[in-house]
Amino acid sequence: MSDIVLKTENLTKHYGGVHALQEANFELRKGEHVAIMGDNGAGKSTFVRQITGVEQRTDGKIWFDGKEVNFAGPIEAREAGIETVFQNLALADDLDVPSNLFLGREKVLFNLGPFSILDRKAMRKATEAALVRTAVKIPNLSSTIRHMSGGQRQCVAIARTATFASKLIIMDEPTAALGVQETAQVENIIRTLKENGEPLILVSHNMRQVFDLVDRIVVFRRGRIVANLRKQDTDGNDIVAYITGAKTGQAELQAA
Amino acid sequence: MSQTSHGIGGLSYDAKKRPWPAEFNVFLALVILVAAFELVGRVFLGDSFLFNTRENVSGLFNEQRLQIIILQVSIVGIIAIGVTQVIICGGIDLSSGSIVGATAMIAMSFAQVATVNGNPNPKAMFIDYGWTDLPVIVPLLVAIGCGLIAGLINGLLIAYTRIPPFIATLGMMVTARGIAKWWSKGQPISFPTDSFAAIGKGLMPVVIFISLAILFQLILTYTKYGKHCYAIGSNEDAARMSGIKIANHKVLVYAIAGILASIAAVVLSSKNLTAQAGMGVMYELDAIAMAVIGGVSLSGGRGSIIGTVIGSLIFGVIISGFTFLRLDAYYQEMVKGVIIVGAVVLDQWRQRRRAIGA
Ligand SMILES: Nc1ncnc2c1ncn2[C@@H]1O[C@H](COP(=O)(O)OP(=O)(O)O)[C@@H](O)[C@H]1O
Ligand SMILES: [Mg+2]
Numbered sequence: 001m002s003d004i005v006l007k008t009e010n011l012t013k014h015y016g017g018v019h020a021l022q023e024a025n026f027e028l029r030k031g032e033h034v035a036i037m038g039d040n041g042a043g044k045s046t047f048v049r050q051i052t053g054v055e056q057r058t059d060g061k062i063w064f065d066g067k068e069v070n071f072a073g074p075i076e077a078r079e080a081g082i083e084t085v086f087q088n089l090a091l092a093d094d095l096d097v098p099s100n101l102f103l104g105r106e107k108v109l110f111n112l113g114p115f116s117i118l119d120r121k122a123m124r125k126a127t128e129a130a131l132v133r134t135a136v137k138i139p140n141l142s143s144t145i146r147h148m149s150g151g152q153r154q155c156v157a158i159a160r161t162a163t164f165a166s167k168l169i170i171m172d173e174p175t176a177a178l179g180v181q182e183t184a185q186v187e188n189i190i191r192t193l194k195e196n197g198e199p200l201i202l203v204s205h206n207m208r209q210v211f212d213l214v215d216r217i218v219v220f221r222r223g224r225i226v227a228n229l230r231k232q233d234t235d236g237n238d239i240v241a242y243i244t245g246a247k248t249g250q251a252e253l254q255a256a
Numbered sequence: 257m258s259q260t261s262h263g264i265g266g267l268s269y270d271a272k273k274r275p276w277p278a279e280f281n282v283f284l285a286l287v288i289l290v291a292a293f294e295l296v297g298r299v300f301l302g303d304s305f306l307f308n309t310r311e312n313v314s315g316l317f318n319e320q321r322l323q324i325i326i327l328q329v330s331i332v333g334i335i336a337i338g339v340t341q342v343i344i345c346g347g348i349d350l351s352s353g354s355i356v357g358a359t360a361m362i363a364m365s366f367a368q369v370a371t372v373n374g375n376p377n378p379k380a381m382f383i384d385y386g387w388t389d390l391p392v393i394v395p396l397l398v399a400i401g402c403g404l405i406a407g408l409i410n411g412l413l414i415a416y417t418r419i420p421p422f423i424a425t426l427g428m429m430v431t432a433r434g435i436a437k438w439w440s441k442g443q444p445i446s447f448p449t450d451s452f453a454a455i456g457k458g459l460m461p462v463v464i465f466i467s468l469a470i471l472f473q474l475i476l477t478y479t480k481y482g483k484h485c486y487a488i489g490s491n492e493d494a495a496r497m498s499g500i501k502i503a504n505h506k507v508l509v510y511a512i513a514g515i516l517a518s519i520a521a522v523v524l525s526s527k528n529l530t531a532q533a534g535m536g537v538m539y540e541l542d543a544i545a546m547a548v549i550g551g552v553s554l555s556g557g558r559g560s561i562i563g564t565v566i567g568s569l570i571f572g573v574i575i576s577g578f579t580f581l582r583l584d585a586y587y588q589e590m591v592k593g594v595i596i597v598g599a600v601v602l603d604q605w606r607q608r609r610r611a612i613g614a
Contacts, residue, residue, distance in 0.1 A: 090493065104495070105498075114504075117478055
């Protein structure tokens with residue numbers, strides 16, 4: 001039990017009559033990388049939003065880091081140690097890289113309430129460290145991110161999650177809008193996280209990427225978890241069968 | 257370190273691509289403008305715009321003209337410091353001119369002397385209560401209180417009712433002007449104490465303007481408040497997701513803008529030794545123009561106080577340049593309109609160019 005980072009029990013979310021998420025039972029262990037796959041509208045982002053406190057669930061329970069949790073908002077979840085790269089990046093274009101990394105949790109030299117003096121040097125240093133840890137290379141930290149490509153911005157958003165001591169990182173379709181090369185960059189960051197033993201939930205549509213990167217694949221279909229398979233026990237055709245509904249396997253769910 | 261050199265992120269360092277401060281461009285525009293007036297003056301009037309041409313006066317520059325330029329812009333400039341912060345946050349403040357009017361009236365009524373030339377001050381509003389010859393701190397605090405209340409109302413309306421800043425501050429613009437007229441039933445309020453009159457004497461408006469500009473330039477650059485201004489103006493949703501308390505911040509920004517308008521009111525009424533209900537009419541537009549000319553983007557997230565200060569100088573040089581070229585005051589008004597629209601067009605154009613991908 002102690003090596004379980006995240007666990008959900010019967011996690012359910014209804015939007016009025018839309019049953020976006022139904023009784024999801026999910027577990028993530030220390031150091032484990034798990035992919036969430038499924039068709040558009042299967043409920044993947046909804047699942048992420050319930051865990052990260054962006055929305056309030058209809059029913060079910062969530063345990064995180066050994067405790068049952070009820071996050072009132074995304075900030076509480078973040079303070080508890082869940083760092084999320086949301087599908088929409090949530091970066092400020094006119095700020096530079098360190099300012100984006102520390103947005104809303106700036107390091108300060110003197111505490112003067114809203115007029116607290118920023119510790120710019122410390123934030124710069126921590127930014128450099130985070131970029132090293134994620135192997136993101138951004139030579140000019142002091143330029144605004146407006147001029148960066150989609151991939152570079154995605155790297156900044158991911159480096160943000162690595163800036164703070166987190167216990168779980170969630171990425172919702174981090175490479176959906178990226179080109180081949182940029183996708184490779186993001187995948188390298190994810191490999192670095194794996195080497196560092198940081199647990200990850202990766203929402204992705206990319207079969208090759210999922211088989212390259214993660215330990216376990218969870219498939220969502222119409223708001224339900226329909227498969228939970230270790231990578232070595234399955235293959236692409238199998239997963240596609242679950243995604244499309246050609247195969248429905250409660251048996252495998254019990255086995256895993 | 258080897259990890260960084262094999263790192264990813266794919267940016268190759270290019271020293272030429274270092275960000276070029278937008279303020280340089282604005283400063284360049286100022287220099288070009290002064291040079292243009294200098295050239296036109298020399299060619300068509302045989303006179304210099306910038307340099308001293310009078311034999312009986314010493315000095316390289318035409319100090320008198322330079323003083324007039326900076327004195328002219330410093331009072332509206334104080335307002336523009338607040339307006340700049342509001343615009344960086346993605347808002348707009350149309351009420352500052354009216355706040356100047358209302359604050360000038362109310363504050364001046366607490367700054368009056370009891371006797372003028374041995375006779376009771378005919379204009380003293382509160383002479384029956386004995387509220388005359390009060391220490392200067394009283395009208396000052398009254399003024400700041402007025403600006404604070406007006407700014408808080410603006411901020412609370414915008415933050416909590418979610419009405420557009422344009423509408424909220426338009427309401428305040430009309431209301432505050434009404435208060436300015438109602439306060440003394442349209443009568444001017446005059447004869448301030450010497451200590452109140454000292455606030456706006458001589459070059460004091462310039463000193464106050466520059467001090468406040470430096471203070472807020474530092475605040476915007478080095479404090480959390482400043483960082484959050486840019487963040488909110490840049491991407492309000494991202495700022496909210498990052499845990500910034502948007503509503504609190506907006507209330508604070510509009511309150512600061514209100515206080516700065518009230519300081520401008522004190523300086524203006526002190527300088528003129530009188531307060532009138534029509535004081536500060538259209539100042540809000542002049543202040544917005546100074547900010548936009550100075551590179552503050554109306555869509556939020558970009559700009560600086562330094563930019564606005566240079567923008568205010570450009571504004572002053574244009575007005576003064578028209579006087580220098582002996583063009584009618586009517587032209588000045590028309591040109592002001594052109595400058596305001598032109599600055600916004602320029603801002604739009606800059607954004608489009610950025611979107612295409614510089
Ligand atoms: N705020 C919402 N209100 C109503 N329905 C929603 C809302 N968010 C998501 N849904 C619905 O919930 C279902 C799951 O959506 P989502 O979790 O975004 O899917 P995925 O991320 O797997 O593509 C979809 O049918 C979607 O239309
Ligand atoms: Mg989604």
